[in-house]
Amino acid sequence: MATMESLIGLVNNIQRACTVLGDHGGGSEGMSLWEALPSVAVVGGQSSGKSSVLESIVGRDFLPRGSGIVTRRPLVLQLHKIEGQSEYAEFLHAPKKRFNDFAAVRKEIADETDRITGKSKQISNVPIHLSVYSPQVVDLTLIDLPGLTKVAVEGQPDSIVQDIEMMVRSYVEKPNCIILAISPANQDIATSDAIKLAREVDPTGERTFGVLTKLDLMDQGTNALDVLEGRAYRLVHPWVGIVNRSQADINKNVDMSNARRKEQEYFQSSPEYGHLAHKMGSEYLAKLLSKHLETVIRQRIPSIITLINKAIDELNAELDRIGRPVGVDGGAQLYTILELCRAFDRIFKEHLDGGRPGGDRIYAVFDHQLPAAMKKLPLDRHLSLSNVKKVICEADGYQPHLIAPEQGYRRLIDGSLGYFKGPAEASIDAVHFVLKELVRKSIAETQELKRFPSLQSDIAAAANDALERFRDESRKAVLRLVEMESTYLTVEFFRKLQMEPEKNPNNTNPPNSNSNQNVDRYTDNHLRRIGSNVTAYVNMVCETLKLTIPKAVVYCQVLQAKRALLNHFYAQIGRREKAQLGKMLDEDPSLMERREALSRRLELYKSARDEIDSVAWK
Numbered sequence: 001m002a003t004m005e006s007l008i009g010l011v012n013n014i015q016r017a018c019t020v021l022g023d024h025g026g027g028s029e030g031m032s033l034w035e036a037l038p039s040v041a042v043v044g045g046q047s048s049g050k051s052s053v054l055e056s057i058v059g060r061d062f063l064p065r066g067s068g069i070v071t072r073r074p075l076v077l078q079l080h081k082i083e084g085q086s087e088y089a090e091f092l093h094a095p096k097k098r099f100n101d102f103a104a105v106r107k108e109i110a111d112e113t114d115r116i117t118g119k120s121k122q123i124s125n126v127p128i129h130l131s132v133y134s135p136q137v138v139d140l141t142l143i144d145l146p147g148l149t150k151v152a153v154e155g156q157p158d159s160i161v162q163d164i165e166m167m168v169r170s171y172v173e174k175p176n177c178i179i180l181a182i183s184p185a186n187q188d189i190a191t192s193d194a195i196k197l198a199r200e201v202d203p204t205g206e207r208t209f210g211v212l213t214k215l216d217l218m219d220q221g222t223n224a225l226d227v228l229e230g231r232a233y234r235l236v237h238p239w240v241g242i243v244n245r246s247q248a249d250i251n252k253n254v255d256m257s258n259a260r261r262k263e264q265e266y267f268q269s270s271p272e273y274g275h276l277a278h279k280m281g282s283e284y285l286a287k288l289l290s291k292h293l294e295t296v297i298r299q300r301i302p303s304i305i306t307l308i309n310k311a312i313d314e315l316n317a318e319l320d321r322i323g324r325p326v327g328v329d330g331g332a333q334l335y336t337i338l339e340l341c342r343a344f345d346r347i348f349k350e351h352l353d354g355g356r357p358g359g360d361r362i363y364a365v366f367d368h369q370l371p372a373a374m375k376k377l378p379l380d381r382h383l384s385l386s387n388v389k390k391v392i393c394e395a396d397g398y399q400p401h402l403i404a405p406e407q408g409y410r411r412l413i414d415g416s417l418g419y420f421k422g423p424a425e426a427s428i429d430a431v432h433f434v435l436k437e438l439v440r441k442s443i444a445e446t447q448e449l450k451r452f453p454s455l456q457s458d459i460a461a462a463a464n465d466a467l468e469r470f471r472d473e474s475r476k477a478v479l480r481l482v483e484m485e486s487t488y489l490t491v492e493f494f495r496k497l498q499m500e501p502e503k504n505p506n507n508t509n510p511p512n513s514n515s516n517q518n519v520d521r522y523t524d525n526h527l528r529r530i531g532s533n534v535t536a537y538v539n540m541v542c543e544t545l546k547l548t549i550p551k552a553v554v555y556c557q558v559l560q561a562k563r564a565l566l567n568h569f570y571a572q573i574g575r576r577e578k579a580q581l582g583k584m585l586d587e588d589p590s591l592m593e594r595r596e597a598l599s600r601r602l603e604l605y606k607s608a609r610d611e612i613d614s615v616a617w618k
């Protein structure tokens with residue numbers, strides 16, 4: 001079973017964490033953790049005795065005093081009971097400093113108020129957190145709020161009356177806020193600002209504790225029994241009467257323990273309140289509140305756990321969406337870079353292998369573009385009768401060929417095959433273009449890369465460099481294929497031709513009368529036959545190249561892109577220093593900030609959950 005101390009301590013810790021994160025309620029993103037936590041807020045008109053009540057609950061003077069609105073920021077006062085004699089205070093905004101002198105605490109509250117609000121006497125809803133560690137206190141968290149006023153004074157803006165009311169209201173309207181409504185006994189309870197506000201925000205009175213101060217200042221012959229016994233204004237919880245130090249006591253430096261003793265004596269010796277003495281006074285009030293707070297916290301724990309778990313889920317989802325933080329050491333950075341490269345590479349491969357579109361455009365180059373380009377080559381012109389004659393004559397020189405124009409054939413074939421280089425290079429470029437486009441697409445489709453614009457362009461540049469290299473290799477290999485065709489001709493093709501009879505229908509000579517042809521080496525028929533032989537040979541080579549060029553291109557460009565697109569890059573980054581790796585992982589600064597804020601919040605919620613776990617199962 002969790003103890004009261006551990007429960008209230010738990011809430012204290014979570015509240016402190018909330019303030020560190022700037023969560024003091026009023027957030028726009030649903031219910032904040034702060035709002036889910038029970039708290040006790042002190043509400044009342046100016047000079048109703050709020051500060052005095054707080055101080056007597058703590059048992060020390062430490063709150064700033066003065067005329068006008070002294071409390072201009074909420075003060076979250078967390079009381080921790082400790083063993084031993086020494087007492088000290090600590091501010092959340094100055095965690096390393098221990099205050100043993102409570103006069104210094106008072107000064108620090110005033111300074112810290114001015115730090116946010118300026119000297120302008122403006123108010124701010126950013127709370128100041130003060131923890132008091134003392135053997136004399138009970139575990140309790142109280143929030144001191146500015147006093148409700150009716151008019152603005154001494155250079156205060158006119159809006160201050162509404163501003164204060166709005167701020168106080170923003171605290172007390174939260175269903176988890178326990179309202180300590182302070183009313184002075186020397187005023188008609190019907191005019192109490194505290195009761196008026198409490199009734200508005202808590203009509204059933206379930207979370208309102210009525211506190212009546214200044215019982216000692218009531219007119220002779222009057223008493224507050226109607227209020228204290230719940231007849232004047234009914235609340236669920238009993239009213240508590242208080243006698244604080246008067247201004248004269250304060251001026252005379254009457255210390256707190258004396259004041260408490262005097263308060264006790266006042267009730268015990270009072271003819272009117274004697275029968276209520278055991279339920280009156282600041283000590284009793286402190287215990288009552290603490291007990292109530294414990295009950296409320298116990299009730300709230302399940303809903304707080306639900307809220308925390310929901311928040312953790314949401315934060316995790318959001319962090320997954322924008323990406324987790326990258327480790328700061330070189331190893332973690334290298335790992336992240338490699339992971340991102342691999343993610344890109346996977347998507348790129350899917351484009352090539354199918355699954356994602358684009359790879360089919362490579363096949364279209366081989367199936368359509370390459371044959372179409374080869375078909376358009378000006379081979380007819382090159383192998384026209386006149387050109388054949390010209391080439392053959394030039395090759396023969398002064399001595400006409402005897403049987404077949406060997407040199408002429410070679411030159412004609414060589415010239416024809418040269419034309420194939422154009423379509424071959426065009427296919428290489430077309431495939432290169434497709435691959436580049438797929439790199440661009442894959443980069444855009446790698447979600448994880450989006451947050452690292454530098455790395456994104458690094459990978460794109462490395463991939464494009466690699467593609468350029470593959471293209472150079474491919475060009476060499478493909479041009480070699482074409483040149484190989486020119487350097488060694490398929491001799492069987494021509495042997496077969498010689499076995500065939502003349503197919504020319506105009507030829508009247510019998511097949512074996514070669515002697516006639518030999519007479520004139522340069523007849524049209526003879527040249528036409530040479531032209532058609534060369535055409536047939538070139539067509540055969542064309543068919544071969546249509547098959548082999550795609551193989552070379554795929555081998556040199558596509559396969560390499562699939563296997564080794566980023567190999568160079570991997571080798572480079574493997575040699576890089578930590579600083580360079582960090583640069584590659586540069587992120588959009590606003591994204592970094594957002595992630596940091598989210599992770600901090602996540603840490604808070606997780607530690608809150610751990611803390612609840614450890615307390616709830618004790």
Ligand code: GDP
Nearest residue numbers: 046047048049050051052214243244245246247
């Ligand atoms: P706050 O403005 O609500 O914080 O009120 P303070 O606690 O500063 O009290 C205003 C004045 O009323 C101070 O001079 C206190 O000494 C005085 N005071 C508060 N409570 C009592 C009380 O119960 N009896 C007497 N005699 N004076 C009180």
Ligand code: MG
Nearest residue numbers: 050051070071
């Ligand atoms: Mg005050």
